[in-house]
Amino acid sequence: MHSKIQNLISTVKESGAHIFYDFDDEQKYIDNLIMYITAAIGLGNHVMIIENDRIMPEIQNRIKTLFNEKEQEMIHTINNYDFYCYRGNFHKETILSYLQNMISPFLQNNIPIQTWAHVEWREQEEIFQSLGEYEMEADLIIQASNLITICGYDSNRVPDSLKKILMDCHDYHMTDDNIRIIERKTV
Template identity: 40%
Template sequence: MREKITQQTRELQQSNGGHIFYEYESIEAYVRNTVSYIIAGIEQGDHVVVIENDRVYPLIHRELGKELNSDDMKKVHRVNNFDFYCFKGDFNSETVISYFKKFVEPFIENSISIRTWAHVEWADKEQITYYVGEYEKEVDQTVIDFGLTTVCAYDKSRVPVHLRETLLSCHRYYMTDDEVLGISEDYQIMQKIG
């Protein structure tokens, strides 16, 4: 899988970025794929912003420590995903997008190439699926505007069918624990409509 991630992200980097929906089922595969994405980014000259929770990040950090030297580890920038998505107490797409832009703009202004990996989580609320969908639509435009490559990772067991459909329509690429697939058919349809 590491070769697939490296190849796909190299292609995305050359084509002005991309927005990837990663639907994971296995936490072990999730950690492996996150590490592969980070290493591919560093090998391609990027800094990597990792938006992750306090339970999973230590697993990622430990695996990175086995493969990266201290200079490379300085290129990994971790943001707690709860702080990121609930910046003002709840998941508000406008607030999260504003926070995201403020976080990545210094890299862009200083011509530092970056990519992001975001583990999107939320409390069990019915309305949250609407807000997540609206947020992802805005992220897609931001990714295009900034020319970023970003992965938005979701636990498959927590994604209802209607949210999955929305996520497929606002991410150019789709990824599972074992595959990195090309441009999403749903995304292409939405681009023609929109």
């Protein structure tokens, strides 16, 4: 999977990409995240990781083990609960504003950045519609800024109706062991 991630990032480094990662195996998910960080840093890019409190300690331990101090300074982490539930629930406008504010300093200073976000949510009314709307609007931001971003979703929490929406607003579909381009429908 390392070469697939490396090849994808090299291919889209100028144009950016919005990648839907539908994961089943948490250990492979973490391994793929570490490969993504390695590939990004290899290109001289910073990486913003939006992850939960349960997984973050293992990621941080691996970062300390695998990357030198200068490389570690290129890795930025945010708690995904703080990111996605800043107002207590999943609020699309707040999250999109947070995303823009988060990446703006990098873009304004011509510092290349990639993101990796583990998308999670509390149970709330119409959450799948909100997630779909968020991803569609995030896609516009990603396209405008040529950002490379992976949106990780635990496949156990993604019903077919949401998966269809996510497939319609991402450029690539990634699983624990594969990456493929999504042929988007043009309107």
